[in-house]
Amino acid sequence: xxxxxxxxxxxxxxxxxxxxxxxxxxxxxxxxxxxxxxxxxxxxxxxxxxxxxxxxxxxxxxxxxxxxxxxxxxxxxxxxxxxxxxxxxxxxxxxxxxxxxxxxxxxxxxxxxxxxxxxxxxxxxxxxxxxxxxxxxxxxxxxxxxxxxxxxxxxxxxxxxxxxxxxxxxxxxxxxxxxxxxxxxxxxxxxxxxxxxxxxxxxxxxxxxxxxxxxxxxxxxxxxxxxxxxxxxxxxxxxxxxxxxxxxxxxxxxxxxxxxxxxxxxxxxxxxxxxxxxxxxxxxxxxxxxxxxxxxxxxxxxxxxxxxxxxxxxxxxxxxxxxxxxxxxxxxxxxxxxxxxxxxxxxxxxxxxxxxxxxxxxxxxxxxxxxxxxxxxxxxxxxxxxxxxxxxxxxxxxxxxxxxxxxxxxxxxxxxxx
Amino acid sequence: xxxxxxxxxxxxxxxxxxxxxxxxxxxxxxxxxxxxxxxxxxxxxxxxxxxxxxxxxxxxxxxxxxxxxxxxxxxxxxxxxxxxxxxxxxxxxxxxxxxxxxxxxxxxxxxxxxxxxxxxxxxxxxxxxxxxxxxxxxxxxxxxxxxxxxxxxxxxxxxxxxxxxxxxxxxxxxxxxxxxxxxxxxxxxxxxxxxxxxxxxxxxxxxxxxxxxxxxxxxxxxxxxxxxxxxxxxxxxxxxxxxxxxxxxxxxxxxxxxxxxxxxxxxxxxxxxxxxx
Amino acid sequence: xxxxxxxxxxxxxxxxxxxxxxxxxxxxxxxxxxxxxxxxxxxxxxxxxxxxxxxxxxxxxxxxxxxxxxxxxxxxxxxxxxxxxxxxxxxxxxxxxxxxxxxxxxxxxxxxxxxxxxxxxxxxxxxxxxxxxxxxxxxxxxxxxxxxxxxxxxxxxxxxxxxxxxxxxxxxxxxxxxxxxxxxxxxxxxxxxxxxxxxxxxxxxxxxxxxxxxxxxxxxxxxxxxxxxxxxxxxxxxxxxxxxxxxxxxxxxxxxxxxxxxxxxxxxxxxxxxxxxxxxxxxxxxxxxxxxxxxx
Numbered sequence: 001x002x003x004x005x006x007x008x009x010x011x012x013x014x015x016x017x018x019x020x021x022x023x024x025x026x027x028x029x030x031x032x033x034x035x036x037x038x039x040x041x042x043x044x045x046x047x048x049x050x051x052x053x054x055x056x057x058x059x060x061x062x063x064x065x066x067x068x069x070x071x072x073x074x075x076x077x078x079x080x081x082x083x084x085x086x087x088x089x090x091x092x093x094x095x096x097x098x099x100x101x102x103x104x105x106x107x108x109x110x111x112x113x114x115x116x117x118x119x120x121x122x123x124x125x126x127x128x129x130x131x132x133x134x135x136x137x138x139x140x141x142x143x144x145x146x147x148x149x150x151x152x153x154x155x156x157x158x159x160x161x162x163x164x165x166x167x168x169x170x171x172x173x174x175x176x177x178x179x180x181x182x183x184x185x186x187x188x189x190x191x192x193x194x195x196x197x198x199x200x201x202x203x204x205x206x207x208x209x210x211x212x213x214x215x216x217x218x219x220x221x222x223x224x225x226x227x228x229x230x231x232x233x234x235x236x237x238x239x240x241x242x243x244x245x246x247x248x249x250x251x252x253x254x255x256x257x258x259x260x261x262x263x264x265x266x267x268x269x270x271x272x273x274x275x276x277x278x279x280x281x282x283x284x285x286x287x288x289x290x291x292x293x294x295x296x297x298x299x300x301x302x303x304x305x306x307x308x309x310x311x312x313x314x315x316x317x318x319x320x321x322x323x324x325x326x327x328x329x330x331x332x333x334x335x336x337x338x339x340x341x342x343x344x345x346x347x348x349x350x351x352x353x354x355x356x357x358x359x360x361x362x363x364x365x366x367x368x369x370x371x372x373x374x375x376x377x378x379x380x381x382x383x384x385x386x387x388x389x390x391x392x393x394x395x396x397x398x399x400x401x402x403x404x405x406x407x408x409x410x411x412x413x414x415x416x417x418x
Numbered sequence: 419x420x421x422x423x424x425x426x427x428x429x430x431x432x433x434x435x436x437x438x439x440x441x442x443x444x445x446x447x448x449x450x451x452x453x454x455x456x457x458x459x460x461x462x463x464x465x466x467x468x469x470x471x472x473x474x475x476x477x478x479x480x481x482x483x484x485x486x487x488x489x490x491x492x493x494x495x496x497x498x499x500x501x502x503x504x505x506x507x508x509x510x511x512x513x514x515x516x517x518x519x520x521x522x523x524x525x526x527x528x529x530x531x532x533x534x535x536x537x538x539x540x541x542x543x544x545x546x547x548x549x550x551x552x553x554x555x556x557x558x559x560x561x562x563x564x565x566x567x568x569x570x571x572x573x574x575x576x577x578x579x580x581x582x583x584x585x586x587x588x589x590x591x592x593x594x595x596x597x598x599x600x601x602x603x604x605x606x607x608x609x610x611x612x613x614x615x616x617x618x619x620x621x622x623x624x625x626x627x628x629x630x631x632x633x634x635x636x637x638x639x640x641x642x643x644x645x646x647x648x649x650x651x652x653x654x655x656x657x658x659x660x661x662x663x664x665x666x667x668x669x670x671x672x673x674x675x676x677x678x679x680x681x682x683x684x685x686x687x688x689x690x691x692x693x694x695x
Numbered sequence: 696x697x698x699x700x701x702x703x704x705x706x707x708x709x710x711x712x713x714x715x716x717x718x719x720x721x722x723x724x725x726x727x728x729x730x731x732x733x734x735x736x737x738x739x740x741x742x743x744x745x746x747x748x749x750x751x752x753x754x755x756x757x758x759x760x761x762x763x764x765x766x767x768x769x770x771x772x773x774x775x776x777x778x779x780x781x782x783x784x785x786x787x788x789x790x791x792x793x794x795x796x797x798x799x800x801x802x803x804x805x806x807x808x809x810x811x812x813x814x815x816x817x818x819x820x821x822x823x824x825x826x827x828x829x830x831x832x833x834x835x836x837x838x839x840x841x842x843x844x845x846x847x848x849x850x851x852x853x854x855x856x857x858x859x860x861x862x863x864x865x866x867x868x869x870x871x872x873x874x875x876x877x878x879x880x881x882x883x884x885x886x887x888x889x890x891x892x893x894x895x896x897x898x899x900x901x902x903x904x905x906x907x908x909x910x911x912x913x914x915x916x917x918x919x920x921x922x923x924x925x926x927x928x929x930x931x932x933x934x935x936x937x938x939x940x941x942x943x944x945x946x947x948x949x950x951x952x953x954x955x956x957x958x959x960x961x962x963x964x965x966x967x968x969x970x971x972x973x974x975x976x977x978x979x980x981x982x983x984x985x986x987x988x989x990x991x
Contacts, residue, residue, distance in 0.1 A: 039637065043654065044653060044654065045485075045651065048484075049484075068638070070637055071639065072633075073646065073649035073652065074652065075649060078954075080634060083544055083634060083740075087551060089551060089557075089637070103739070107741045107742055109741065251935075255935065256821070256825060256826060256935075260655070264461055265462045274655075277656060280656055284458050380957075383956040383957055387956075390936050394936050397937060427894065435789055438786070439800075439804045439805065442862065443807075444830070445819045449819065508714045508718075511711045511712075511715070512711055515707070516712065519705075519707065519708040521704065521708035522705070527712070529977070529978060530724070531716065532919075532974070533723075535916075535919050536922075536974055536977075537730065537969075538923060538925070538950065540949070540950055540954065542727055542729070544726075544729075545729035545730070546726045549721070549722070564718075565718075567714075568718025571916065574916075575912050578909055582905075582908040597707075598707040598711070612873075612877045612878065613878075616870050616873070619870070620867060623810055627810075627812050629812075648814075659818075662815070663818075666811060669812065670811050673810040677803055677810070681802065
């Protein structure tokens with residue numbers, strides 16, 4: 001018996017000791033006093049190379065500062081952020097988007113950038129890009145890159161159908177007529193669709209509603225005011241594309257296969273989508289890809305969205321963070337970034353589009369003149385946006401609009417005030 | 419006559435198994451074949467079954483080159499081994515106590531452990547995270563390993579296993595002067611050979627694929643696990659399906675190899691050899 | 696002498712269970728207690744939680760969606776568990792035969808699905824059941840049968856979910872049960888052969904009773920896992936909101952309320968009720984085991 005007890009105790013001790021040594025080894029790396037480390041988080045792997053380059057440059061110019069970048073998977077970015085930021089174990093600088101700006105800015109967790117406006121040159125950005133990151137008159141974010149919604153089309157399909165390419169004179173009628181000619185049926189199944197009528201509140205329905213003179217949210221964004229005659233007209237127009245004419249696949253189909261895949265694999269001739277996807281389409285469709293502004297109706301409208309760099313208010317190294325932020329607001333940053341995305345920095349977009357010389361990229365740059373921000377509420381923005389998209393999807397599953405928009409208003413307005 | 423029936427029985431059995439096996443294999447066939455496709459080929463409609471070139475190793479090159487999957491392998495191995503072996507030992511130890519010793523509150527404690535399985539893990543992430551922070555284990559391998567070592571499943575399973583071994587073994591050992599630990603370690607555990615192997619493999623796979631907890635604990639990219647790296651392949655708007663499917667092959671392969679190697683150790687039938695009933 | 700032994704026994708017992716039990720209490724049950732506290736608050740992750748007493752629970756019991764989620768959860772449990780455990784037992788039994796050719800190969804093949812990350816499994820099956828160009832509809836087309844849009848129909852989506860669950864989890868249970876079957880001494884079977892017993896008799900009177908400890912484990916685990924049905928609802932329900940609303944389970948509802956709609960308090964309340972339900976079912980099973988589980 002005594003021997004057993006001894007064996008057990010010795011074993012437990014050994015386990016404890018080995019664990020301890022592992023632990024100690026982990027924490028033993030003493031950091032040299034002078035180097036201050038900044039943690040930078042974002043969610044898109046496509047930026048890895050360009051950020052590595054930028055960080056190397058920044059570190060070379062700023063001895064004593066080290067930037068640690070982490071790419072967090074999009075699916076769990078906000079979950080991780082929510083846990084890390086309030087406990088001070090989160091990033092010092094990170095990406096923020098419109099809907100989440102609404103939730104994060106009032107919490108006091110984000111650093112107010114106004115005191116640093118001499119270091120960070122906000123005047124180099126169009127104010128529509130800084131606005132979503134403002135709270136009570138102060139600026140909290142440095143704009144990064146934007147995307148707006150345009151019309152993508154397949155030149156080869158237009159050539160085959162003998163149609164002229166879309167241009168900035170196009171109205172909804174032109175759009176409808178082209179869709180008709182570009183829809184091809186074979187023995188009762190549609191093998192090519194003219195277009196996709198998308199309920200999505202960024203790349204689809206909202207653009208059409210606005211183009212028809214409708215409204216989305218109220219001025220103060222506390223109420224959804226989408227149920228107007230113009231709004232209903234626009235929604236029914238899109239519904240007709242699906243059900244009345246059959247020029248567009250159904251919502252289920254477009255979500256199952258995804259809009260982008262359908263366009264890329266030659267199932268659809270035209271889609272409205274945001275410019276963030278341009279790189280992908282250009283890679284796959286090459287010279288067959290064409291872009292144009294969306295058709296106008298009573299006016300032009302295109303939903304834009306941009307990201308912003310924000311800083312944690314709890315950062316241990318505010319000075320170093322500000323140095324990094326001013327680098328991120330510089331022309332040099334915009335030049336490097338333009339190899340992957342369209343920077344918000346004045347003139348940055350033109351640099352991005354140089355690569356796509358065979359496309360009418362002026363169309364994209366021009367959208368800033370008639371851009372409307374992503375439709376988000378002033379309160380509870382994230383959940384409201386998700387719910388809005390869900391409700392729109394439901395409405396689009398019926399051939400007739402009926403009271404659809406009024407119903408959506410009810411549901412959304414309830415959610416805003418939760 | 420009975421022999422003919424037996425052969426018939428075995429043939430039908432074999433046939434049924436073969437059909438099941440083929441159905442099971444289809445998705446694997448799909449991901450292996452897809453790993454040689456270009457992005458364009460993976461998103462084609464109609465679906466492209468065979469890539470243009472079976473020697474197209476671009477996806478693999480990208481995963482191991484630019485995306486540095488090899489270093490994530492190292493992290494997975496550290497975590498998995500750090501979790502599995504302590505878990506097998508400690509859970510079996512506890513299982514022995516639950517199975518063989520009568521002590522106060524035994525049943526209550528056992529059922530309370532099952533409670534741990536019932537709550538969706540997302541609900542306990544935040545309190546656990548704070549705990550790890552307080553213990554100073556944040557952003558470390560130990561932060562992943564230590565909370566993952568205690569396991570209800572393994573303890574429960576081993577308890578069932580030990581309970582099905584005859585008590586006569588315990589009795590004779592006790593009469594020979596053995597204490598609890600000796601009975602556990604030298605007599606009963608060796609008889610749980612297959613069970614330990616089975617549950618060991620399950621634990622291996624589970625910790626290998628674990629995603630949510632490592633994601634929450636680790637901030638440094640160097641310590642990322644393979645499952646986090648795979649999740650990063652899924653973008654906000656578009657996913658590189660060809661890379662994702664190749665990653666599926668790359669991540670699952672080691673576990674498959676481990677399982678195949680372990681087949682040798684699943685010994686048939688005689689667990690009670692040499693014991694007089 | 697007796698008393699002394701008993702006393703020493705307790706010490707050993709507590710010592711042996713200490714690491715596991717303490718570990719589980721610290722890393723699972725203590726956070727669960729925090730969850731209980733959160734269920735009495737309104738919390739959106741970022742600001743401080745606000746105490747609101749029992750309102751979350753009151754709301755829970757009046758929310759028709761919760762009742763739907765409960766029904767769906769029960770549906771998946773009652774359908775998948777018997778199928779999963781039953782088929783696994785059948786397979787484990789079939790793989791336990793001495794004269795089976797390629798046993799190791801079969802075992803490996805059936806185990807494979809467990810190895811794949813769930814997110815990849817879901818992706819693959821979305822492609823396989825794709826309404827236009829998936830494998831399944833392709834086969835149906837060849838056989839001149841109707842090709843439904845699987846994910847646009849709630850019933851069909853449920854069918855796919857059950858199928859995928861089976862596919863992914865049978866490997867796990869088969870391996871577990873196989874290990875159990877291998878502990879059964881072949882002497883029993885030989886004795887039965889001598890007495891002229893058929894395959895069915897052998898199964899009913901030897902195999903089944905002797906594998907009940909592992910079977911009990913499988914049942915408890917299968918039920919708990921199936922209660923937690925979430926991943927597939929999430930992925931397969933993505934393409935059609937109406938289908939998703941139809942098939943949503945409690946685990947899905949908890950996640951959505953807590954992380955998409957940022958109502959952690961409400962989600963925690965649902966999580967607590969959920970755990971209590973699962974606990975009751977497990978306790979019932981635990982009590983019932985005396986009636987059918989045979990330990991040596």
